[in-house]
Amino acid sequence: MKVDLHIHSNASSDGEVSVSDIIDMSIKEDLKYIAIADHESIDNVQNALDYAKDKDIAVIPAAEIFVSHKGKLLHMLGYGIDIKDAALNEEIAKIWKGRKEGVKKQIDLIRSKGLKIEEKEVFDYATGDIPLLSAYIHAILIEEENRDHRLVHGLTNDIDSIITLSREAFGVGKELYAPTYMPSSEHLIKVIINAGGVPVIAHPGVDIKEETHILDELKVYGIKGVEAYYTSHTKKQSEMYRKYAIDNGLFYTCGSDFHGSFKPKNKLGCVQTDNNMQAIEGIYKYSRNL
Numbered sequence: 001m002k003v004d005l006h007i008h009s010n011a012s013s014d015g016e017v018s019v020s021d022i023i024d025m026s027i028k029e030d031l032k033y034i035a036i037a038d039h040e041s042i043d044n045v046q047n048a049l050d051y052a053k054d055k056d057i058a059v060i061p062a063a064e065i066f067v068s069h070k071g072k073l074l075h076m077l078g079y080g081i082d083i084k085d086a087a088l089n090e091e092i093a094k095i096w097k098g099r100k101e102g103v104k105k106q107i108d109l110i111r112s113k114g115l116k117i118e119e120k121e122v123f124d125y126a127t128g129d130i131p132l133l134s135a136y137i138h139a140i141l142i143e144e145e146n147r148d149h150r151l152v153h154g155l156t157n158d159i160d161s162i163i164t165l166s167r168e169a170f171g172v173g174k175e176l177y178a179p180t181y182m183p184s185s186e187h188l189i190k191v192i193i194n195a196g197g198v199p200v201i202a203h204p205g206v207d208i209k210e211e212t213h214i215l216d217e218l219k220v221y222g223i224k225g226v227e228a229y230y231t232s233h234t235k236k237q238s239e240m241y242r243k244y245a246i247d248n249g250l251f252y253t254c255g256s257d258f259h260g261s262f263k264p265k266n267k268l269g270c271v272q273t274d275n276n277m278q279a280i281e282g283i284y285k286y287s288r289n290l
Contacts (some may be wrong), residue, residue, distance in 0.1 A: 003033040003276045004269045005060070005283075006077065006202065006227065006255020011036075011044040013128040013135065016260040019048040022268070027057055029269040033280055035079060037062035037255075039132060040095050042083040060283060060290070064202060065095070069185040069214065073171045074207050076188055077227065077255075080287025081197035088195040091183060098181030099130045106136055106178040113151065113175060116143040133170050134262070137162045151175070159263050163206070189222045196288030200225035200253055205237040212244055219248055224286050229254035229273045231266045242273070251282030 008015035009022055017025075019036055026034050036048045036059060045061045052059045062079045081088060103122075110117045121139035122131050140146055141157040151169050155161035169176040183191070192199045201208070201215065201223055208214050215226065228241035229252070245252040254273045256266045273279060284290045 001033075001276050001280075002029065002031045002269050002272060003254065003280065004029075004031050004256050004258065005033070005035040005062070005079070005253045005279065006037050006064070006230075007034055007258045007268065008038055008064075008260075009036050009044045009048070011038040011041040012259065013039060013126045013130065013132045014259055014262045015039075016262070017258075019044045020051045022258070023048065023052050023055065023057060023059070025268055027055060031057060031269050033058045033060060033276075034268075035060040035062040035077075035255075037064040037077055037079075039063075040065050040092050042081070042088075042092065045083050061197075063092075065092075065188055066182055067185040067188045068172055068182045069218070071172050072207065072214070073182075074185060074214075075202035076185065076192070076223075077200040077202045077253075078188075078192035078195070078197040079200060079283045080290045081192060081195045082289050085195035087191055088197075091188070091191050094181055095183070096130055102178055102180035103131065105180075106176075109178045110136065110140065110176060115140055115146050115149055115151065118143075133166050134162050137165050137170070140165070159265075167207075185218060186221045189218070193222055198225065198283050198286040199223045200227060202227045202255070203230040203233070203257070204228075204241055205230060205233040209237075212240075215244060215248075219250065223250070225251040225253055225279070225282055227255050228252035229271045231256055231263075231271055233271075251278050253279040253283075 009019045048059045067076045117139045122135045125135040125138045146152045189199045226241050226245045229238050242252050254271050256270045258266050258268050
């Protein structure tokens with residue numbers, strides 16, 4: 001049984017594919033369970049549920065939300081959430097309000113460090129009216145005169161460089177970090193659980209790496225699973241996070257992080273766990289909405 005529990009649609013500001021197309025593509029890939037987990041958005045979840053209703057595929061309501069954890073930027077997945085939950089919707093609205101108000105502050109900070117950036121390029125890259133960090137970084141990397149800047153040197157305008165610059169310069173407390181509202185990991189985990197959902201830490205190999213004490217802390221806060229199998233994880237990383245999950249009473253998941261052309265290597269269903277059923281059973285066990 002194939003699954004993909006980390007998919008972005010055009011409700012993500014760096015996504016581009018409609019949920020109907022994603023579902024049709026997923027069926028062709030013989031996926032039986034998928035999760036539309038857009039960045040700080042649940043706008044497309046109901047459309048996905050409706051479109052998949054009479055098809056041979058199950059859609060799990062989900063979202064992926066950035067959180068701050070003791071100075072680190074992490075990504076938290078919430079599965080089986082109630083998309084009408086008032087507190088969850090208020091939290092998402094608060095995040096986007098902060099980002100909208102912070103656009104000028106972010107651009108001004110980037111320019112103050114000697115980097116060229118055009119506001120038009122930022123918004124041209126974003127699919128919505130409020131850009132994610134990837135849009136700012138894209139606008140930096142396309143400028144030829146930024147090539148020799150100490151923060152950019154050696155990077156090119158590709159997804160790996162965007163991720164690298166995001167981690168090295170835009171993370172919490174880093175040089176290009178312009179604070180806007182971001183929930184703490186502890187707070188968001190509570191919001192997800194109160195919305196009947198199941199919190200799972202996304203791609204720890206990207207954000208946490210060997211610092212498994214962070215997983216210990218998140219477990220205390222209430223995460224139920226770990227995205228052990230992810231497109232960019234090495235086999236060693238996947239095995240490490242799988243073992244951690246098993247040893248700590250958590251389930252482990254897989255996700256492609258499909259976006260469309262933004263992440264061309266991240267194909268639907270391209271990564272699977274060694275036991276997808278335990279992931280599905282874990283989500284359905286803890287969710288109050290499935």
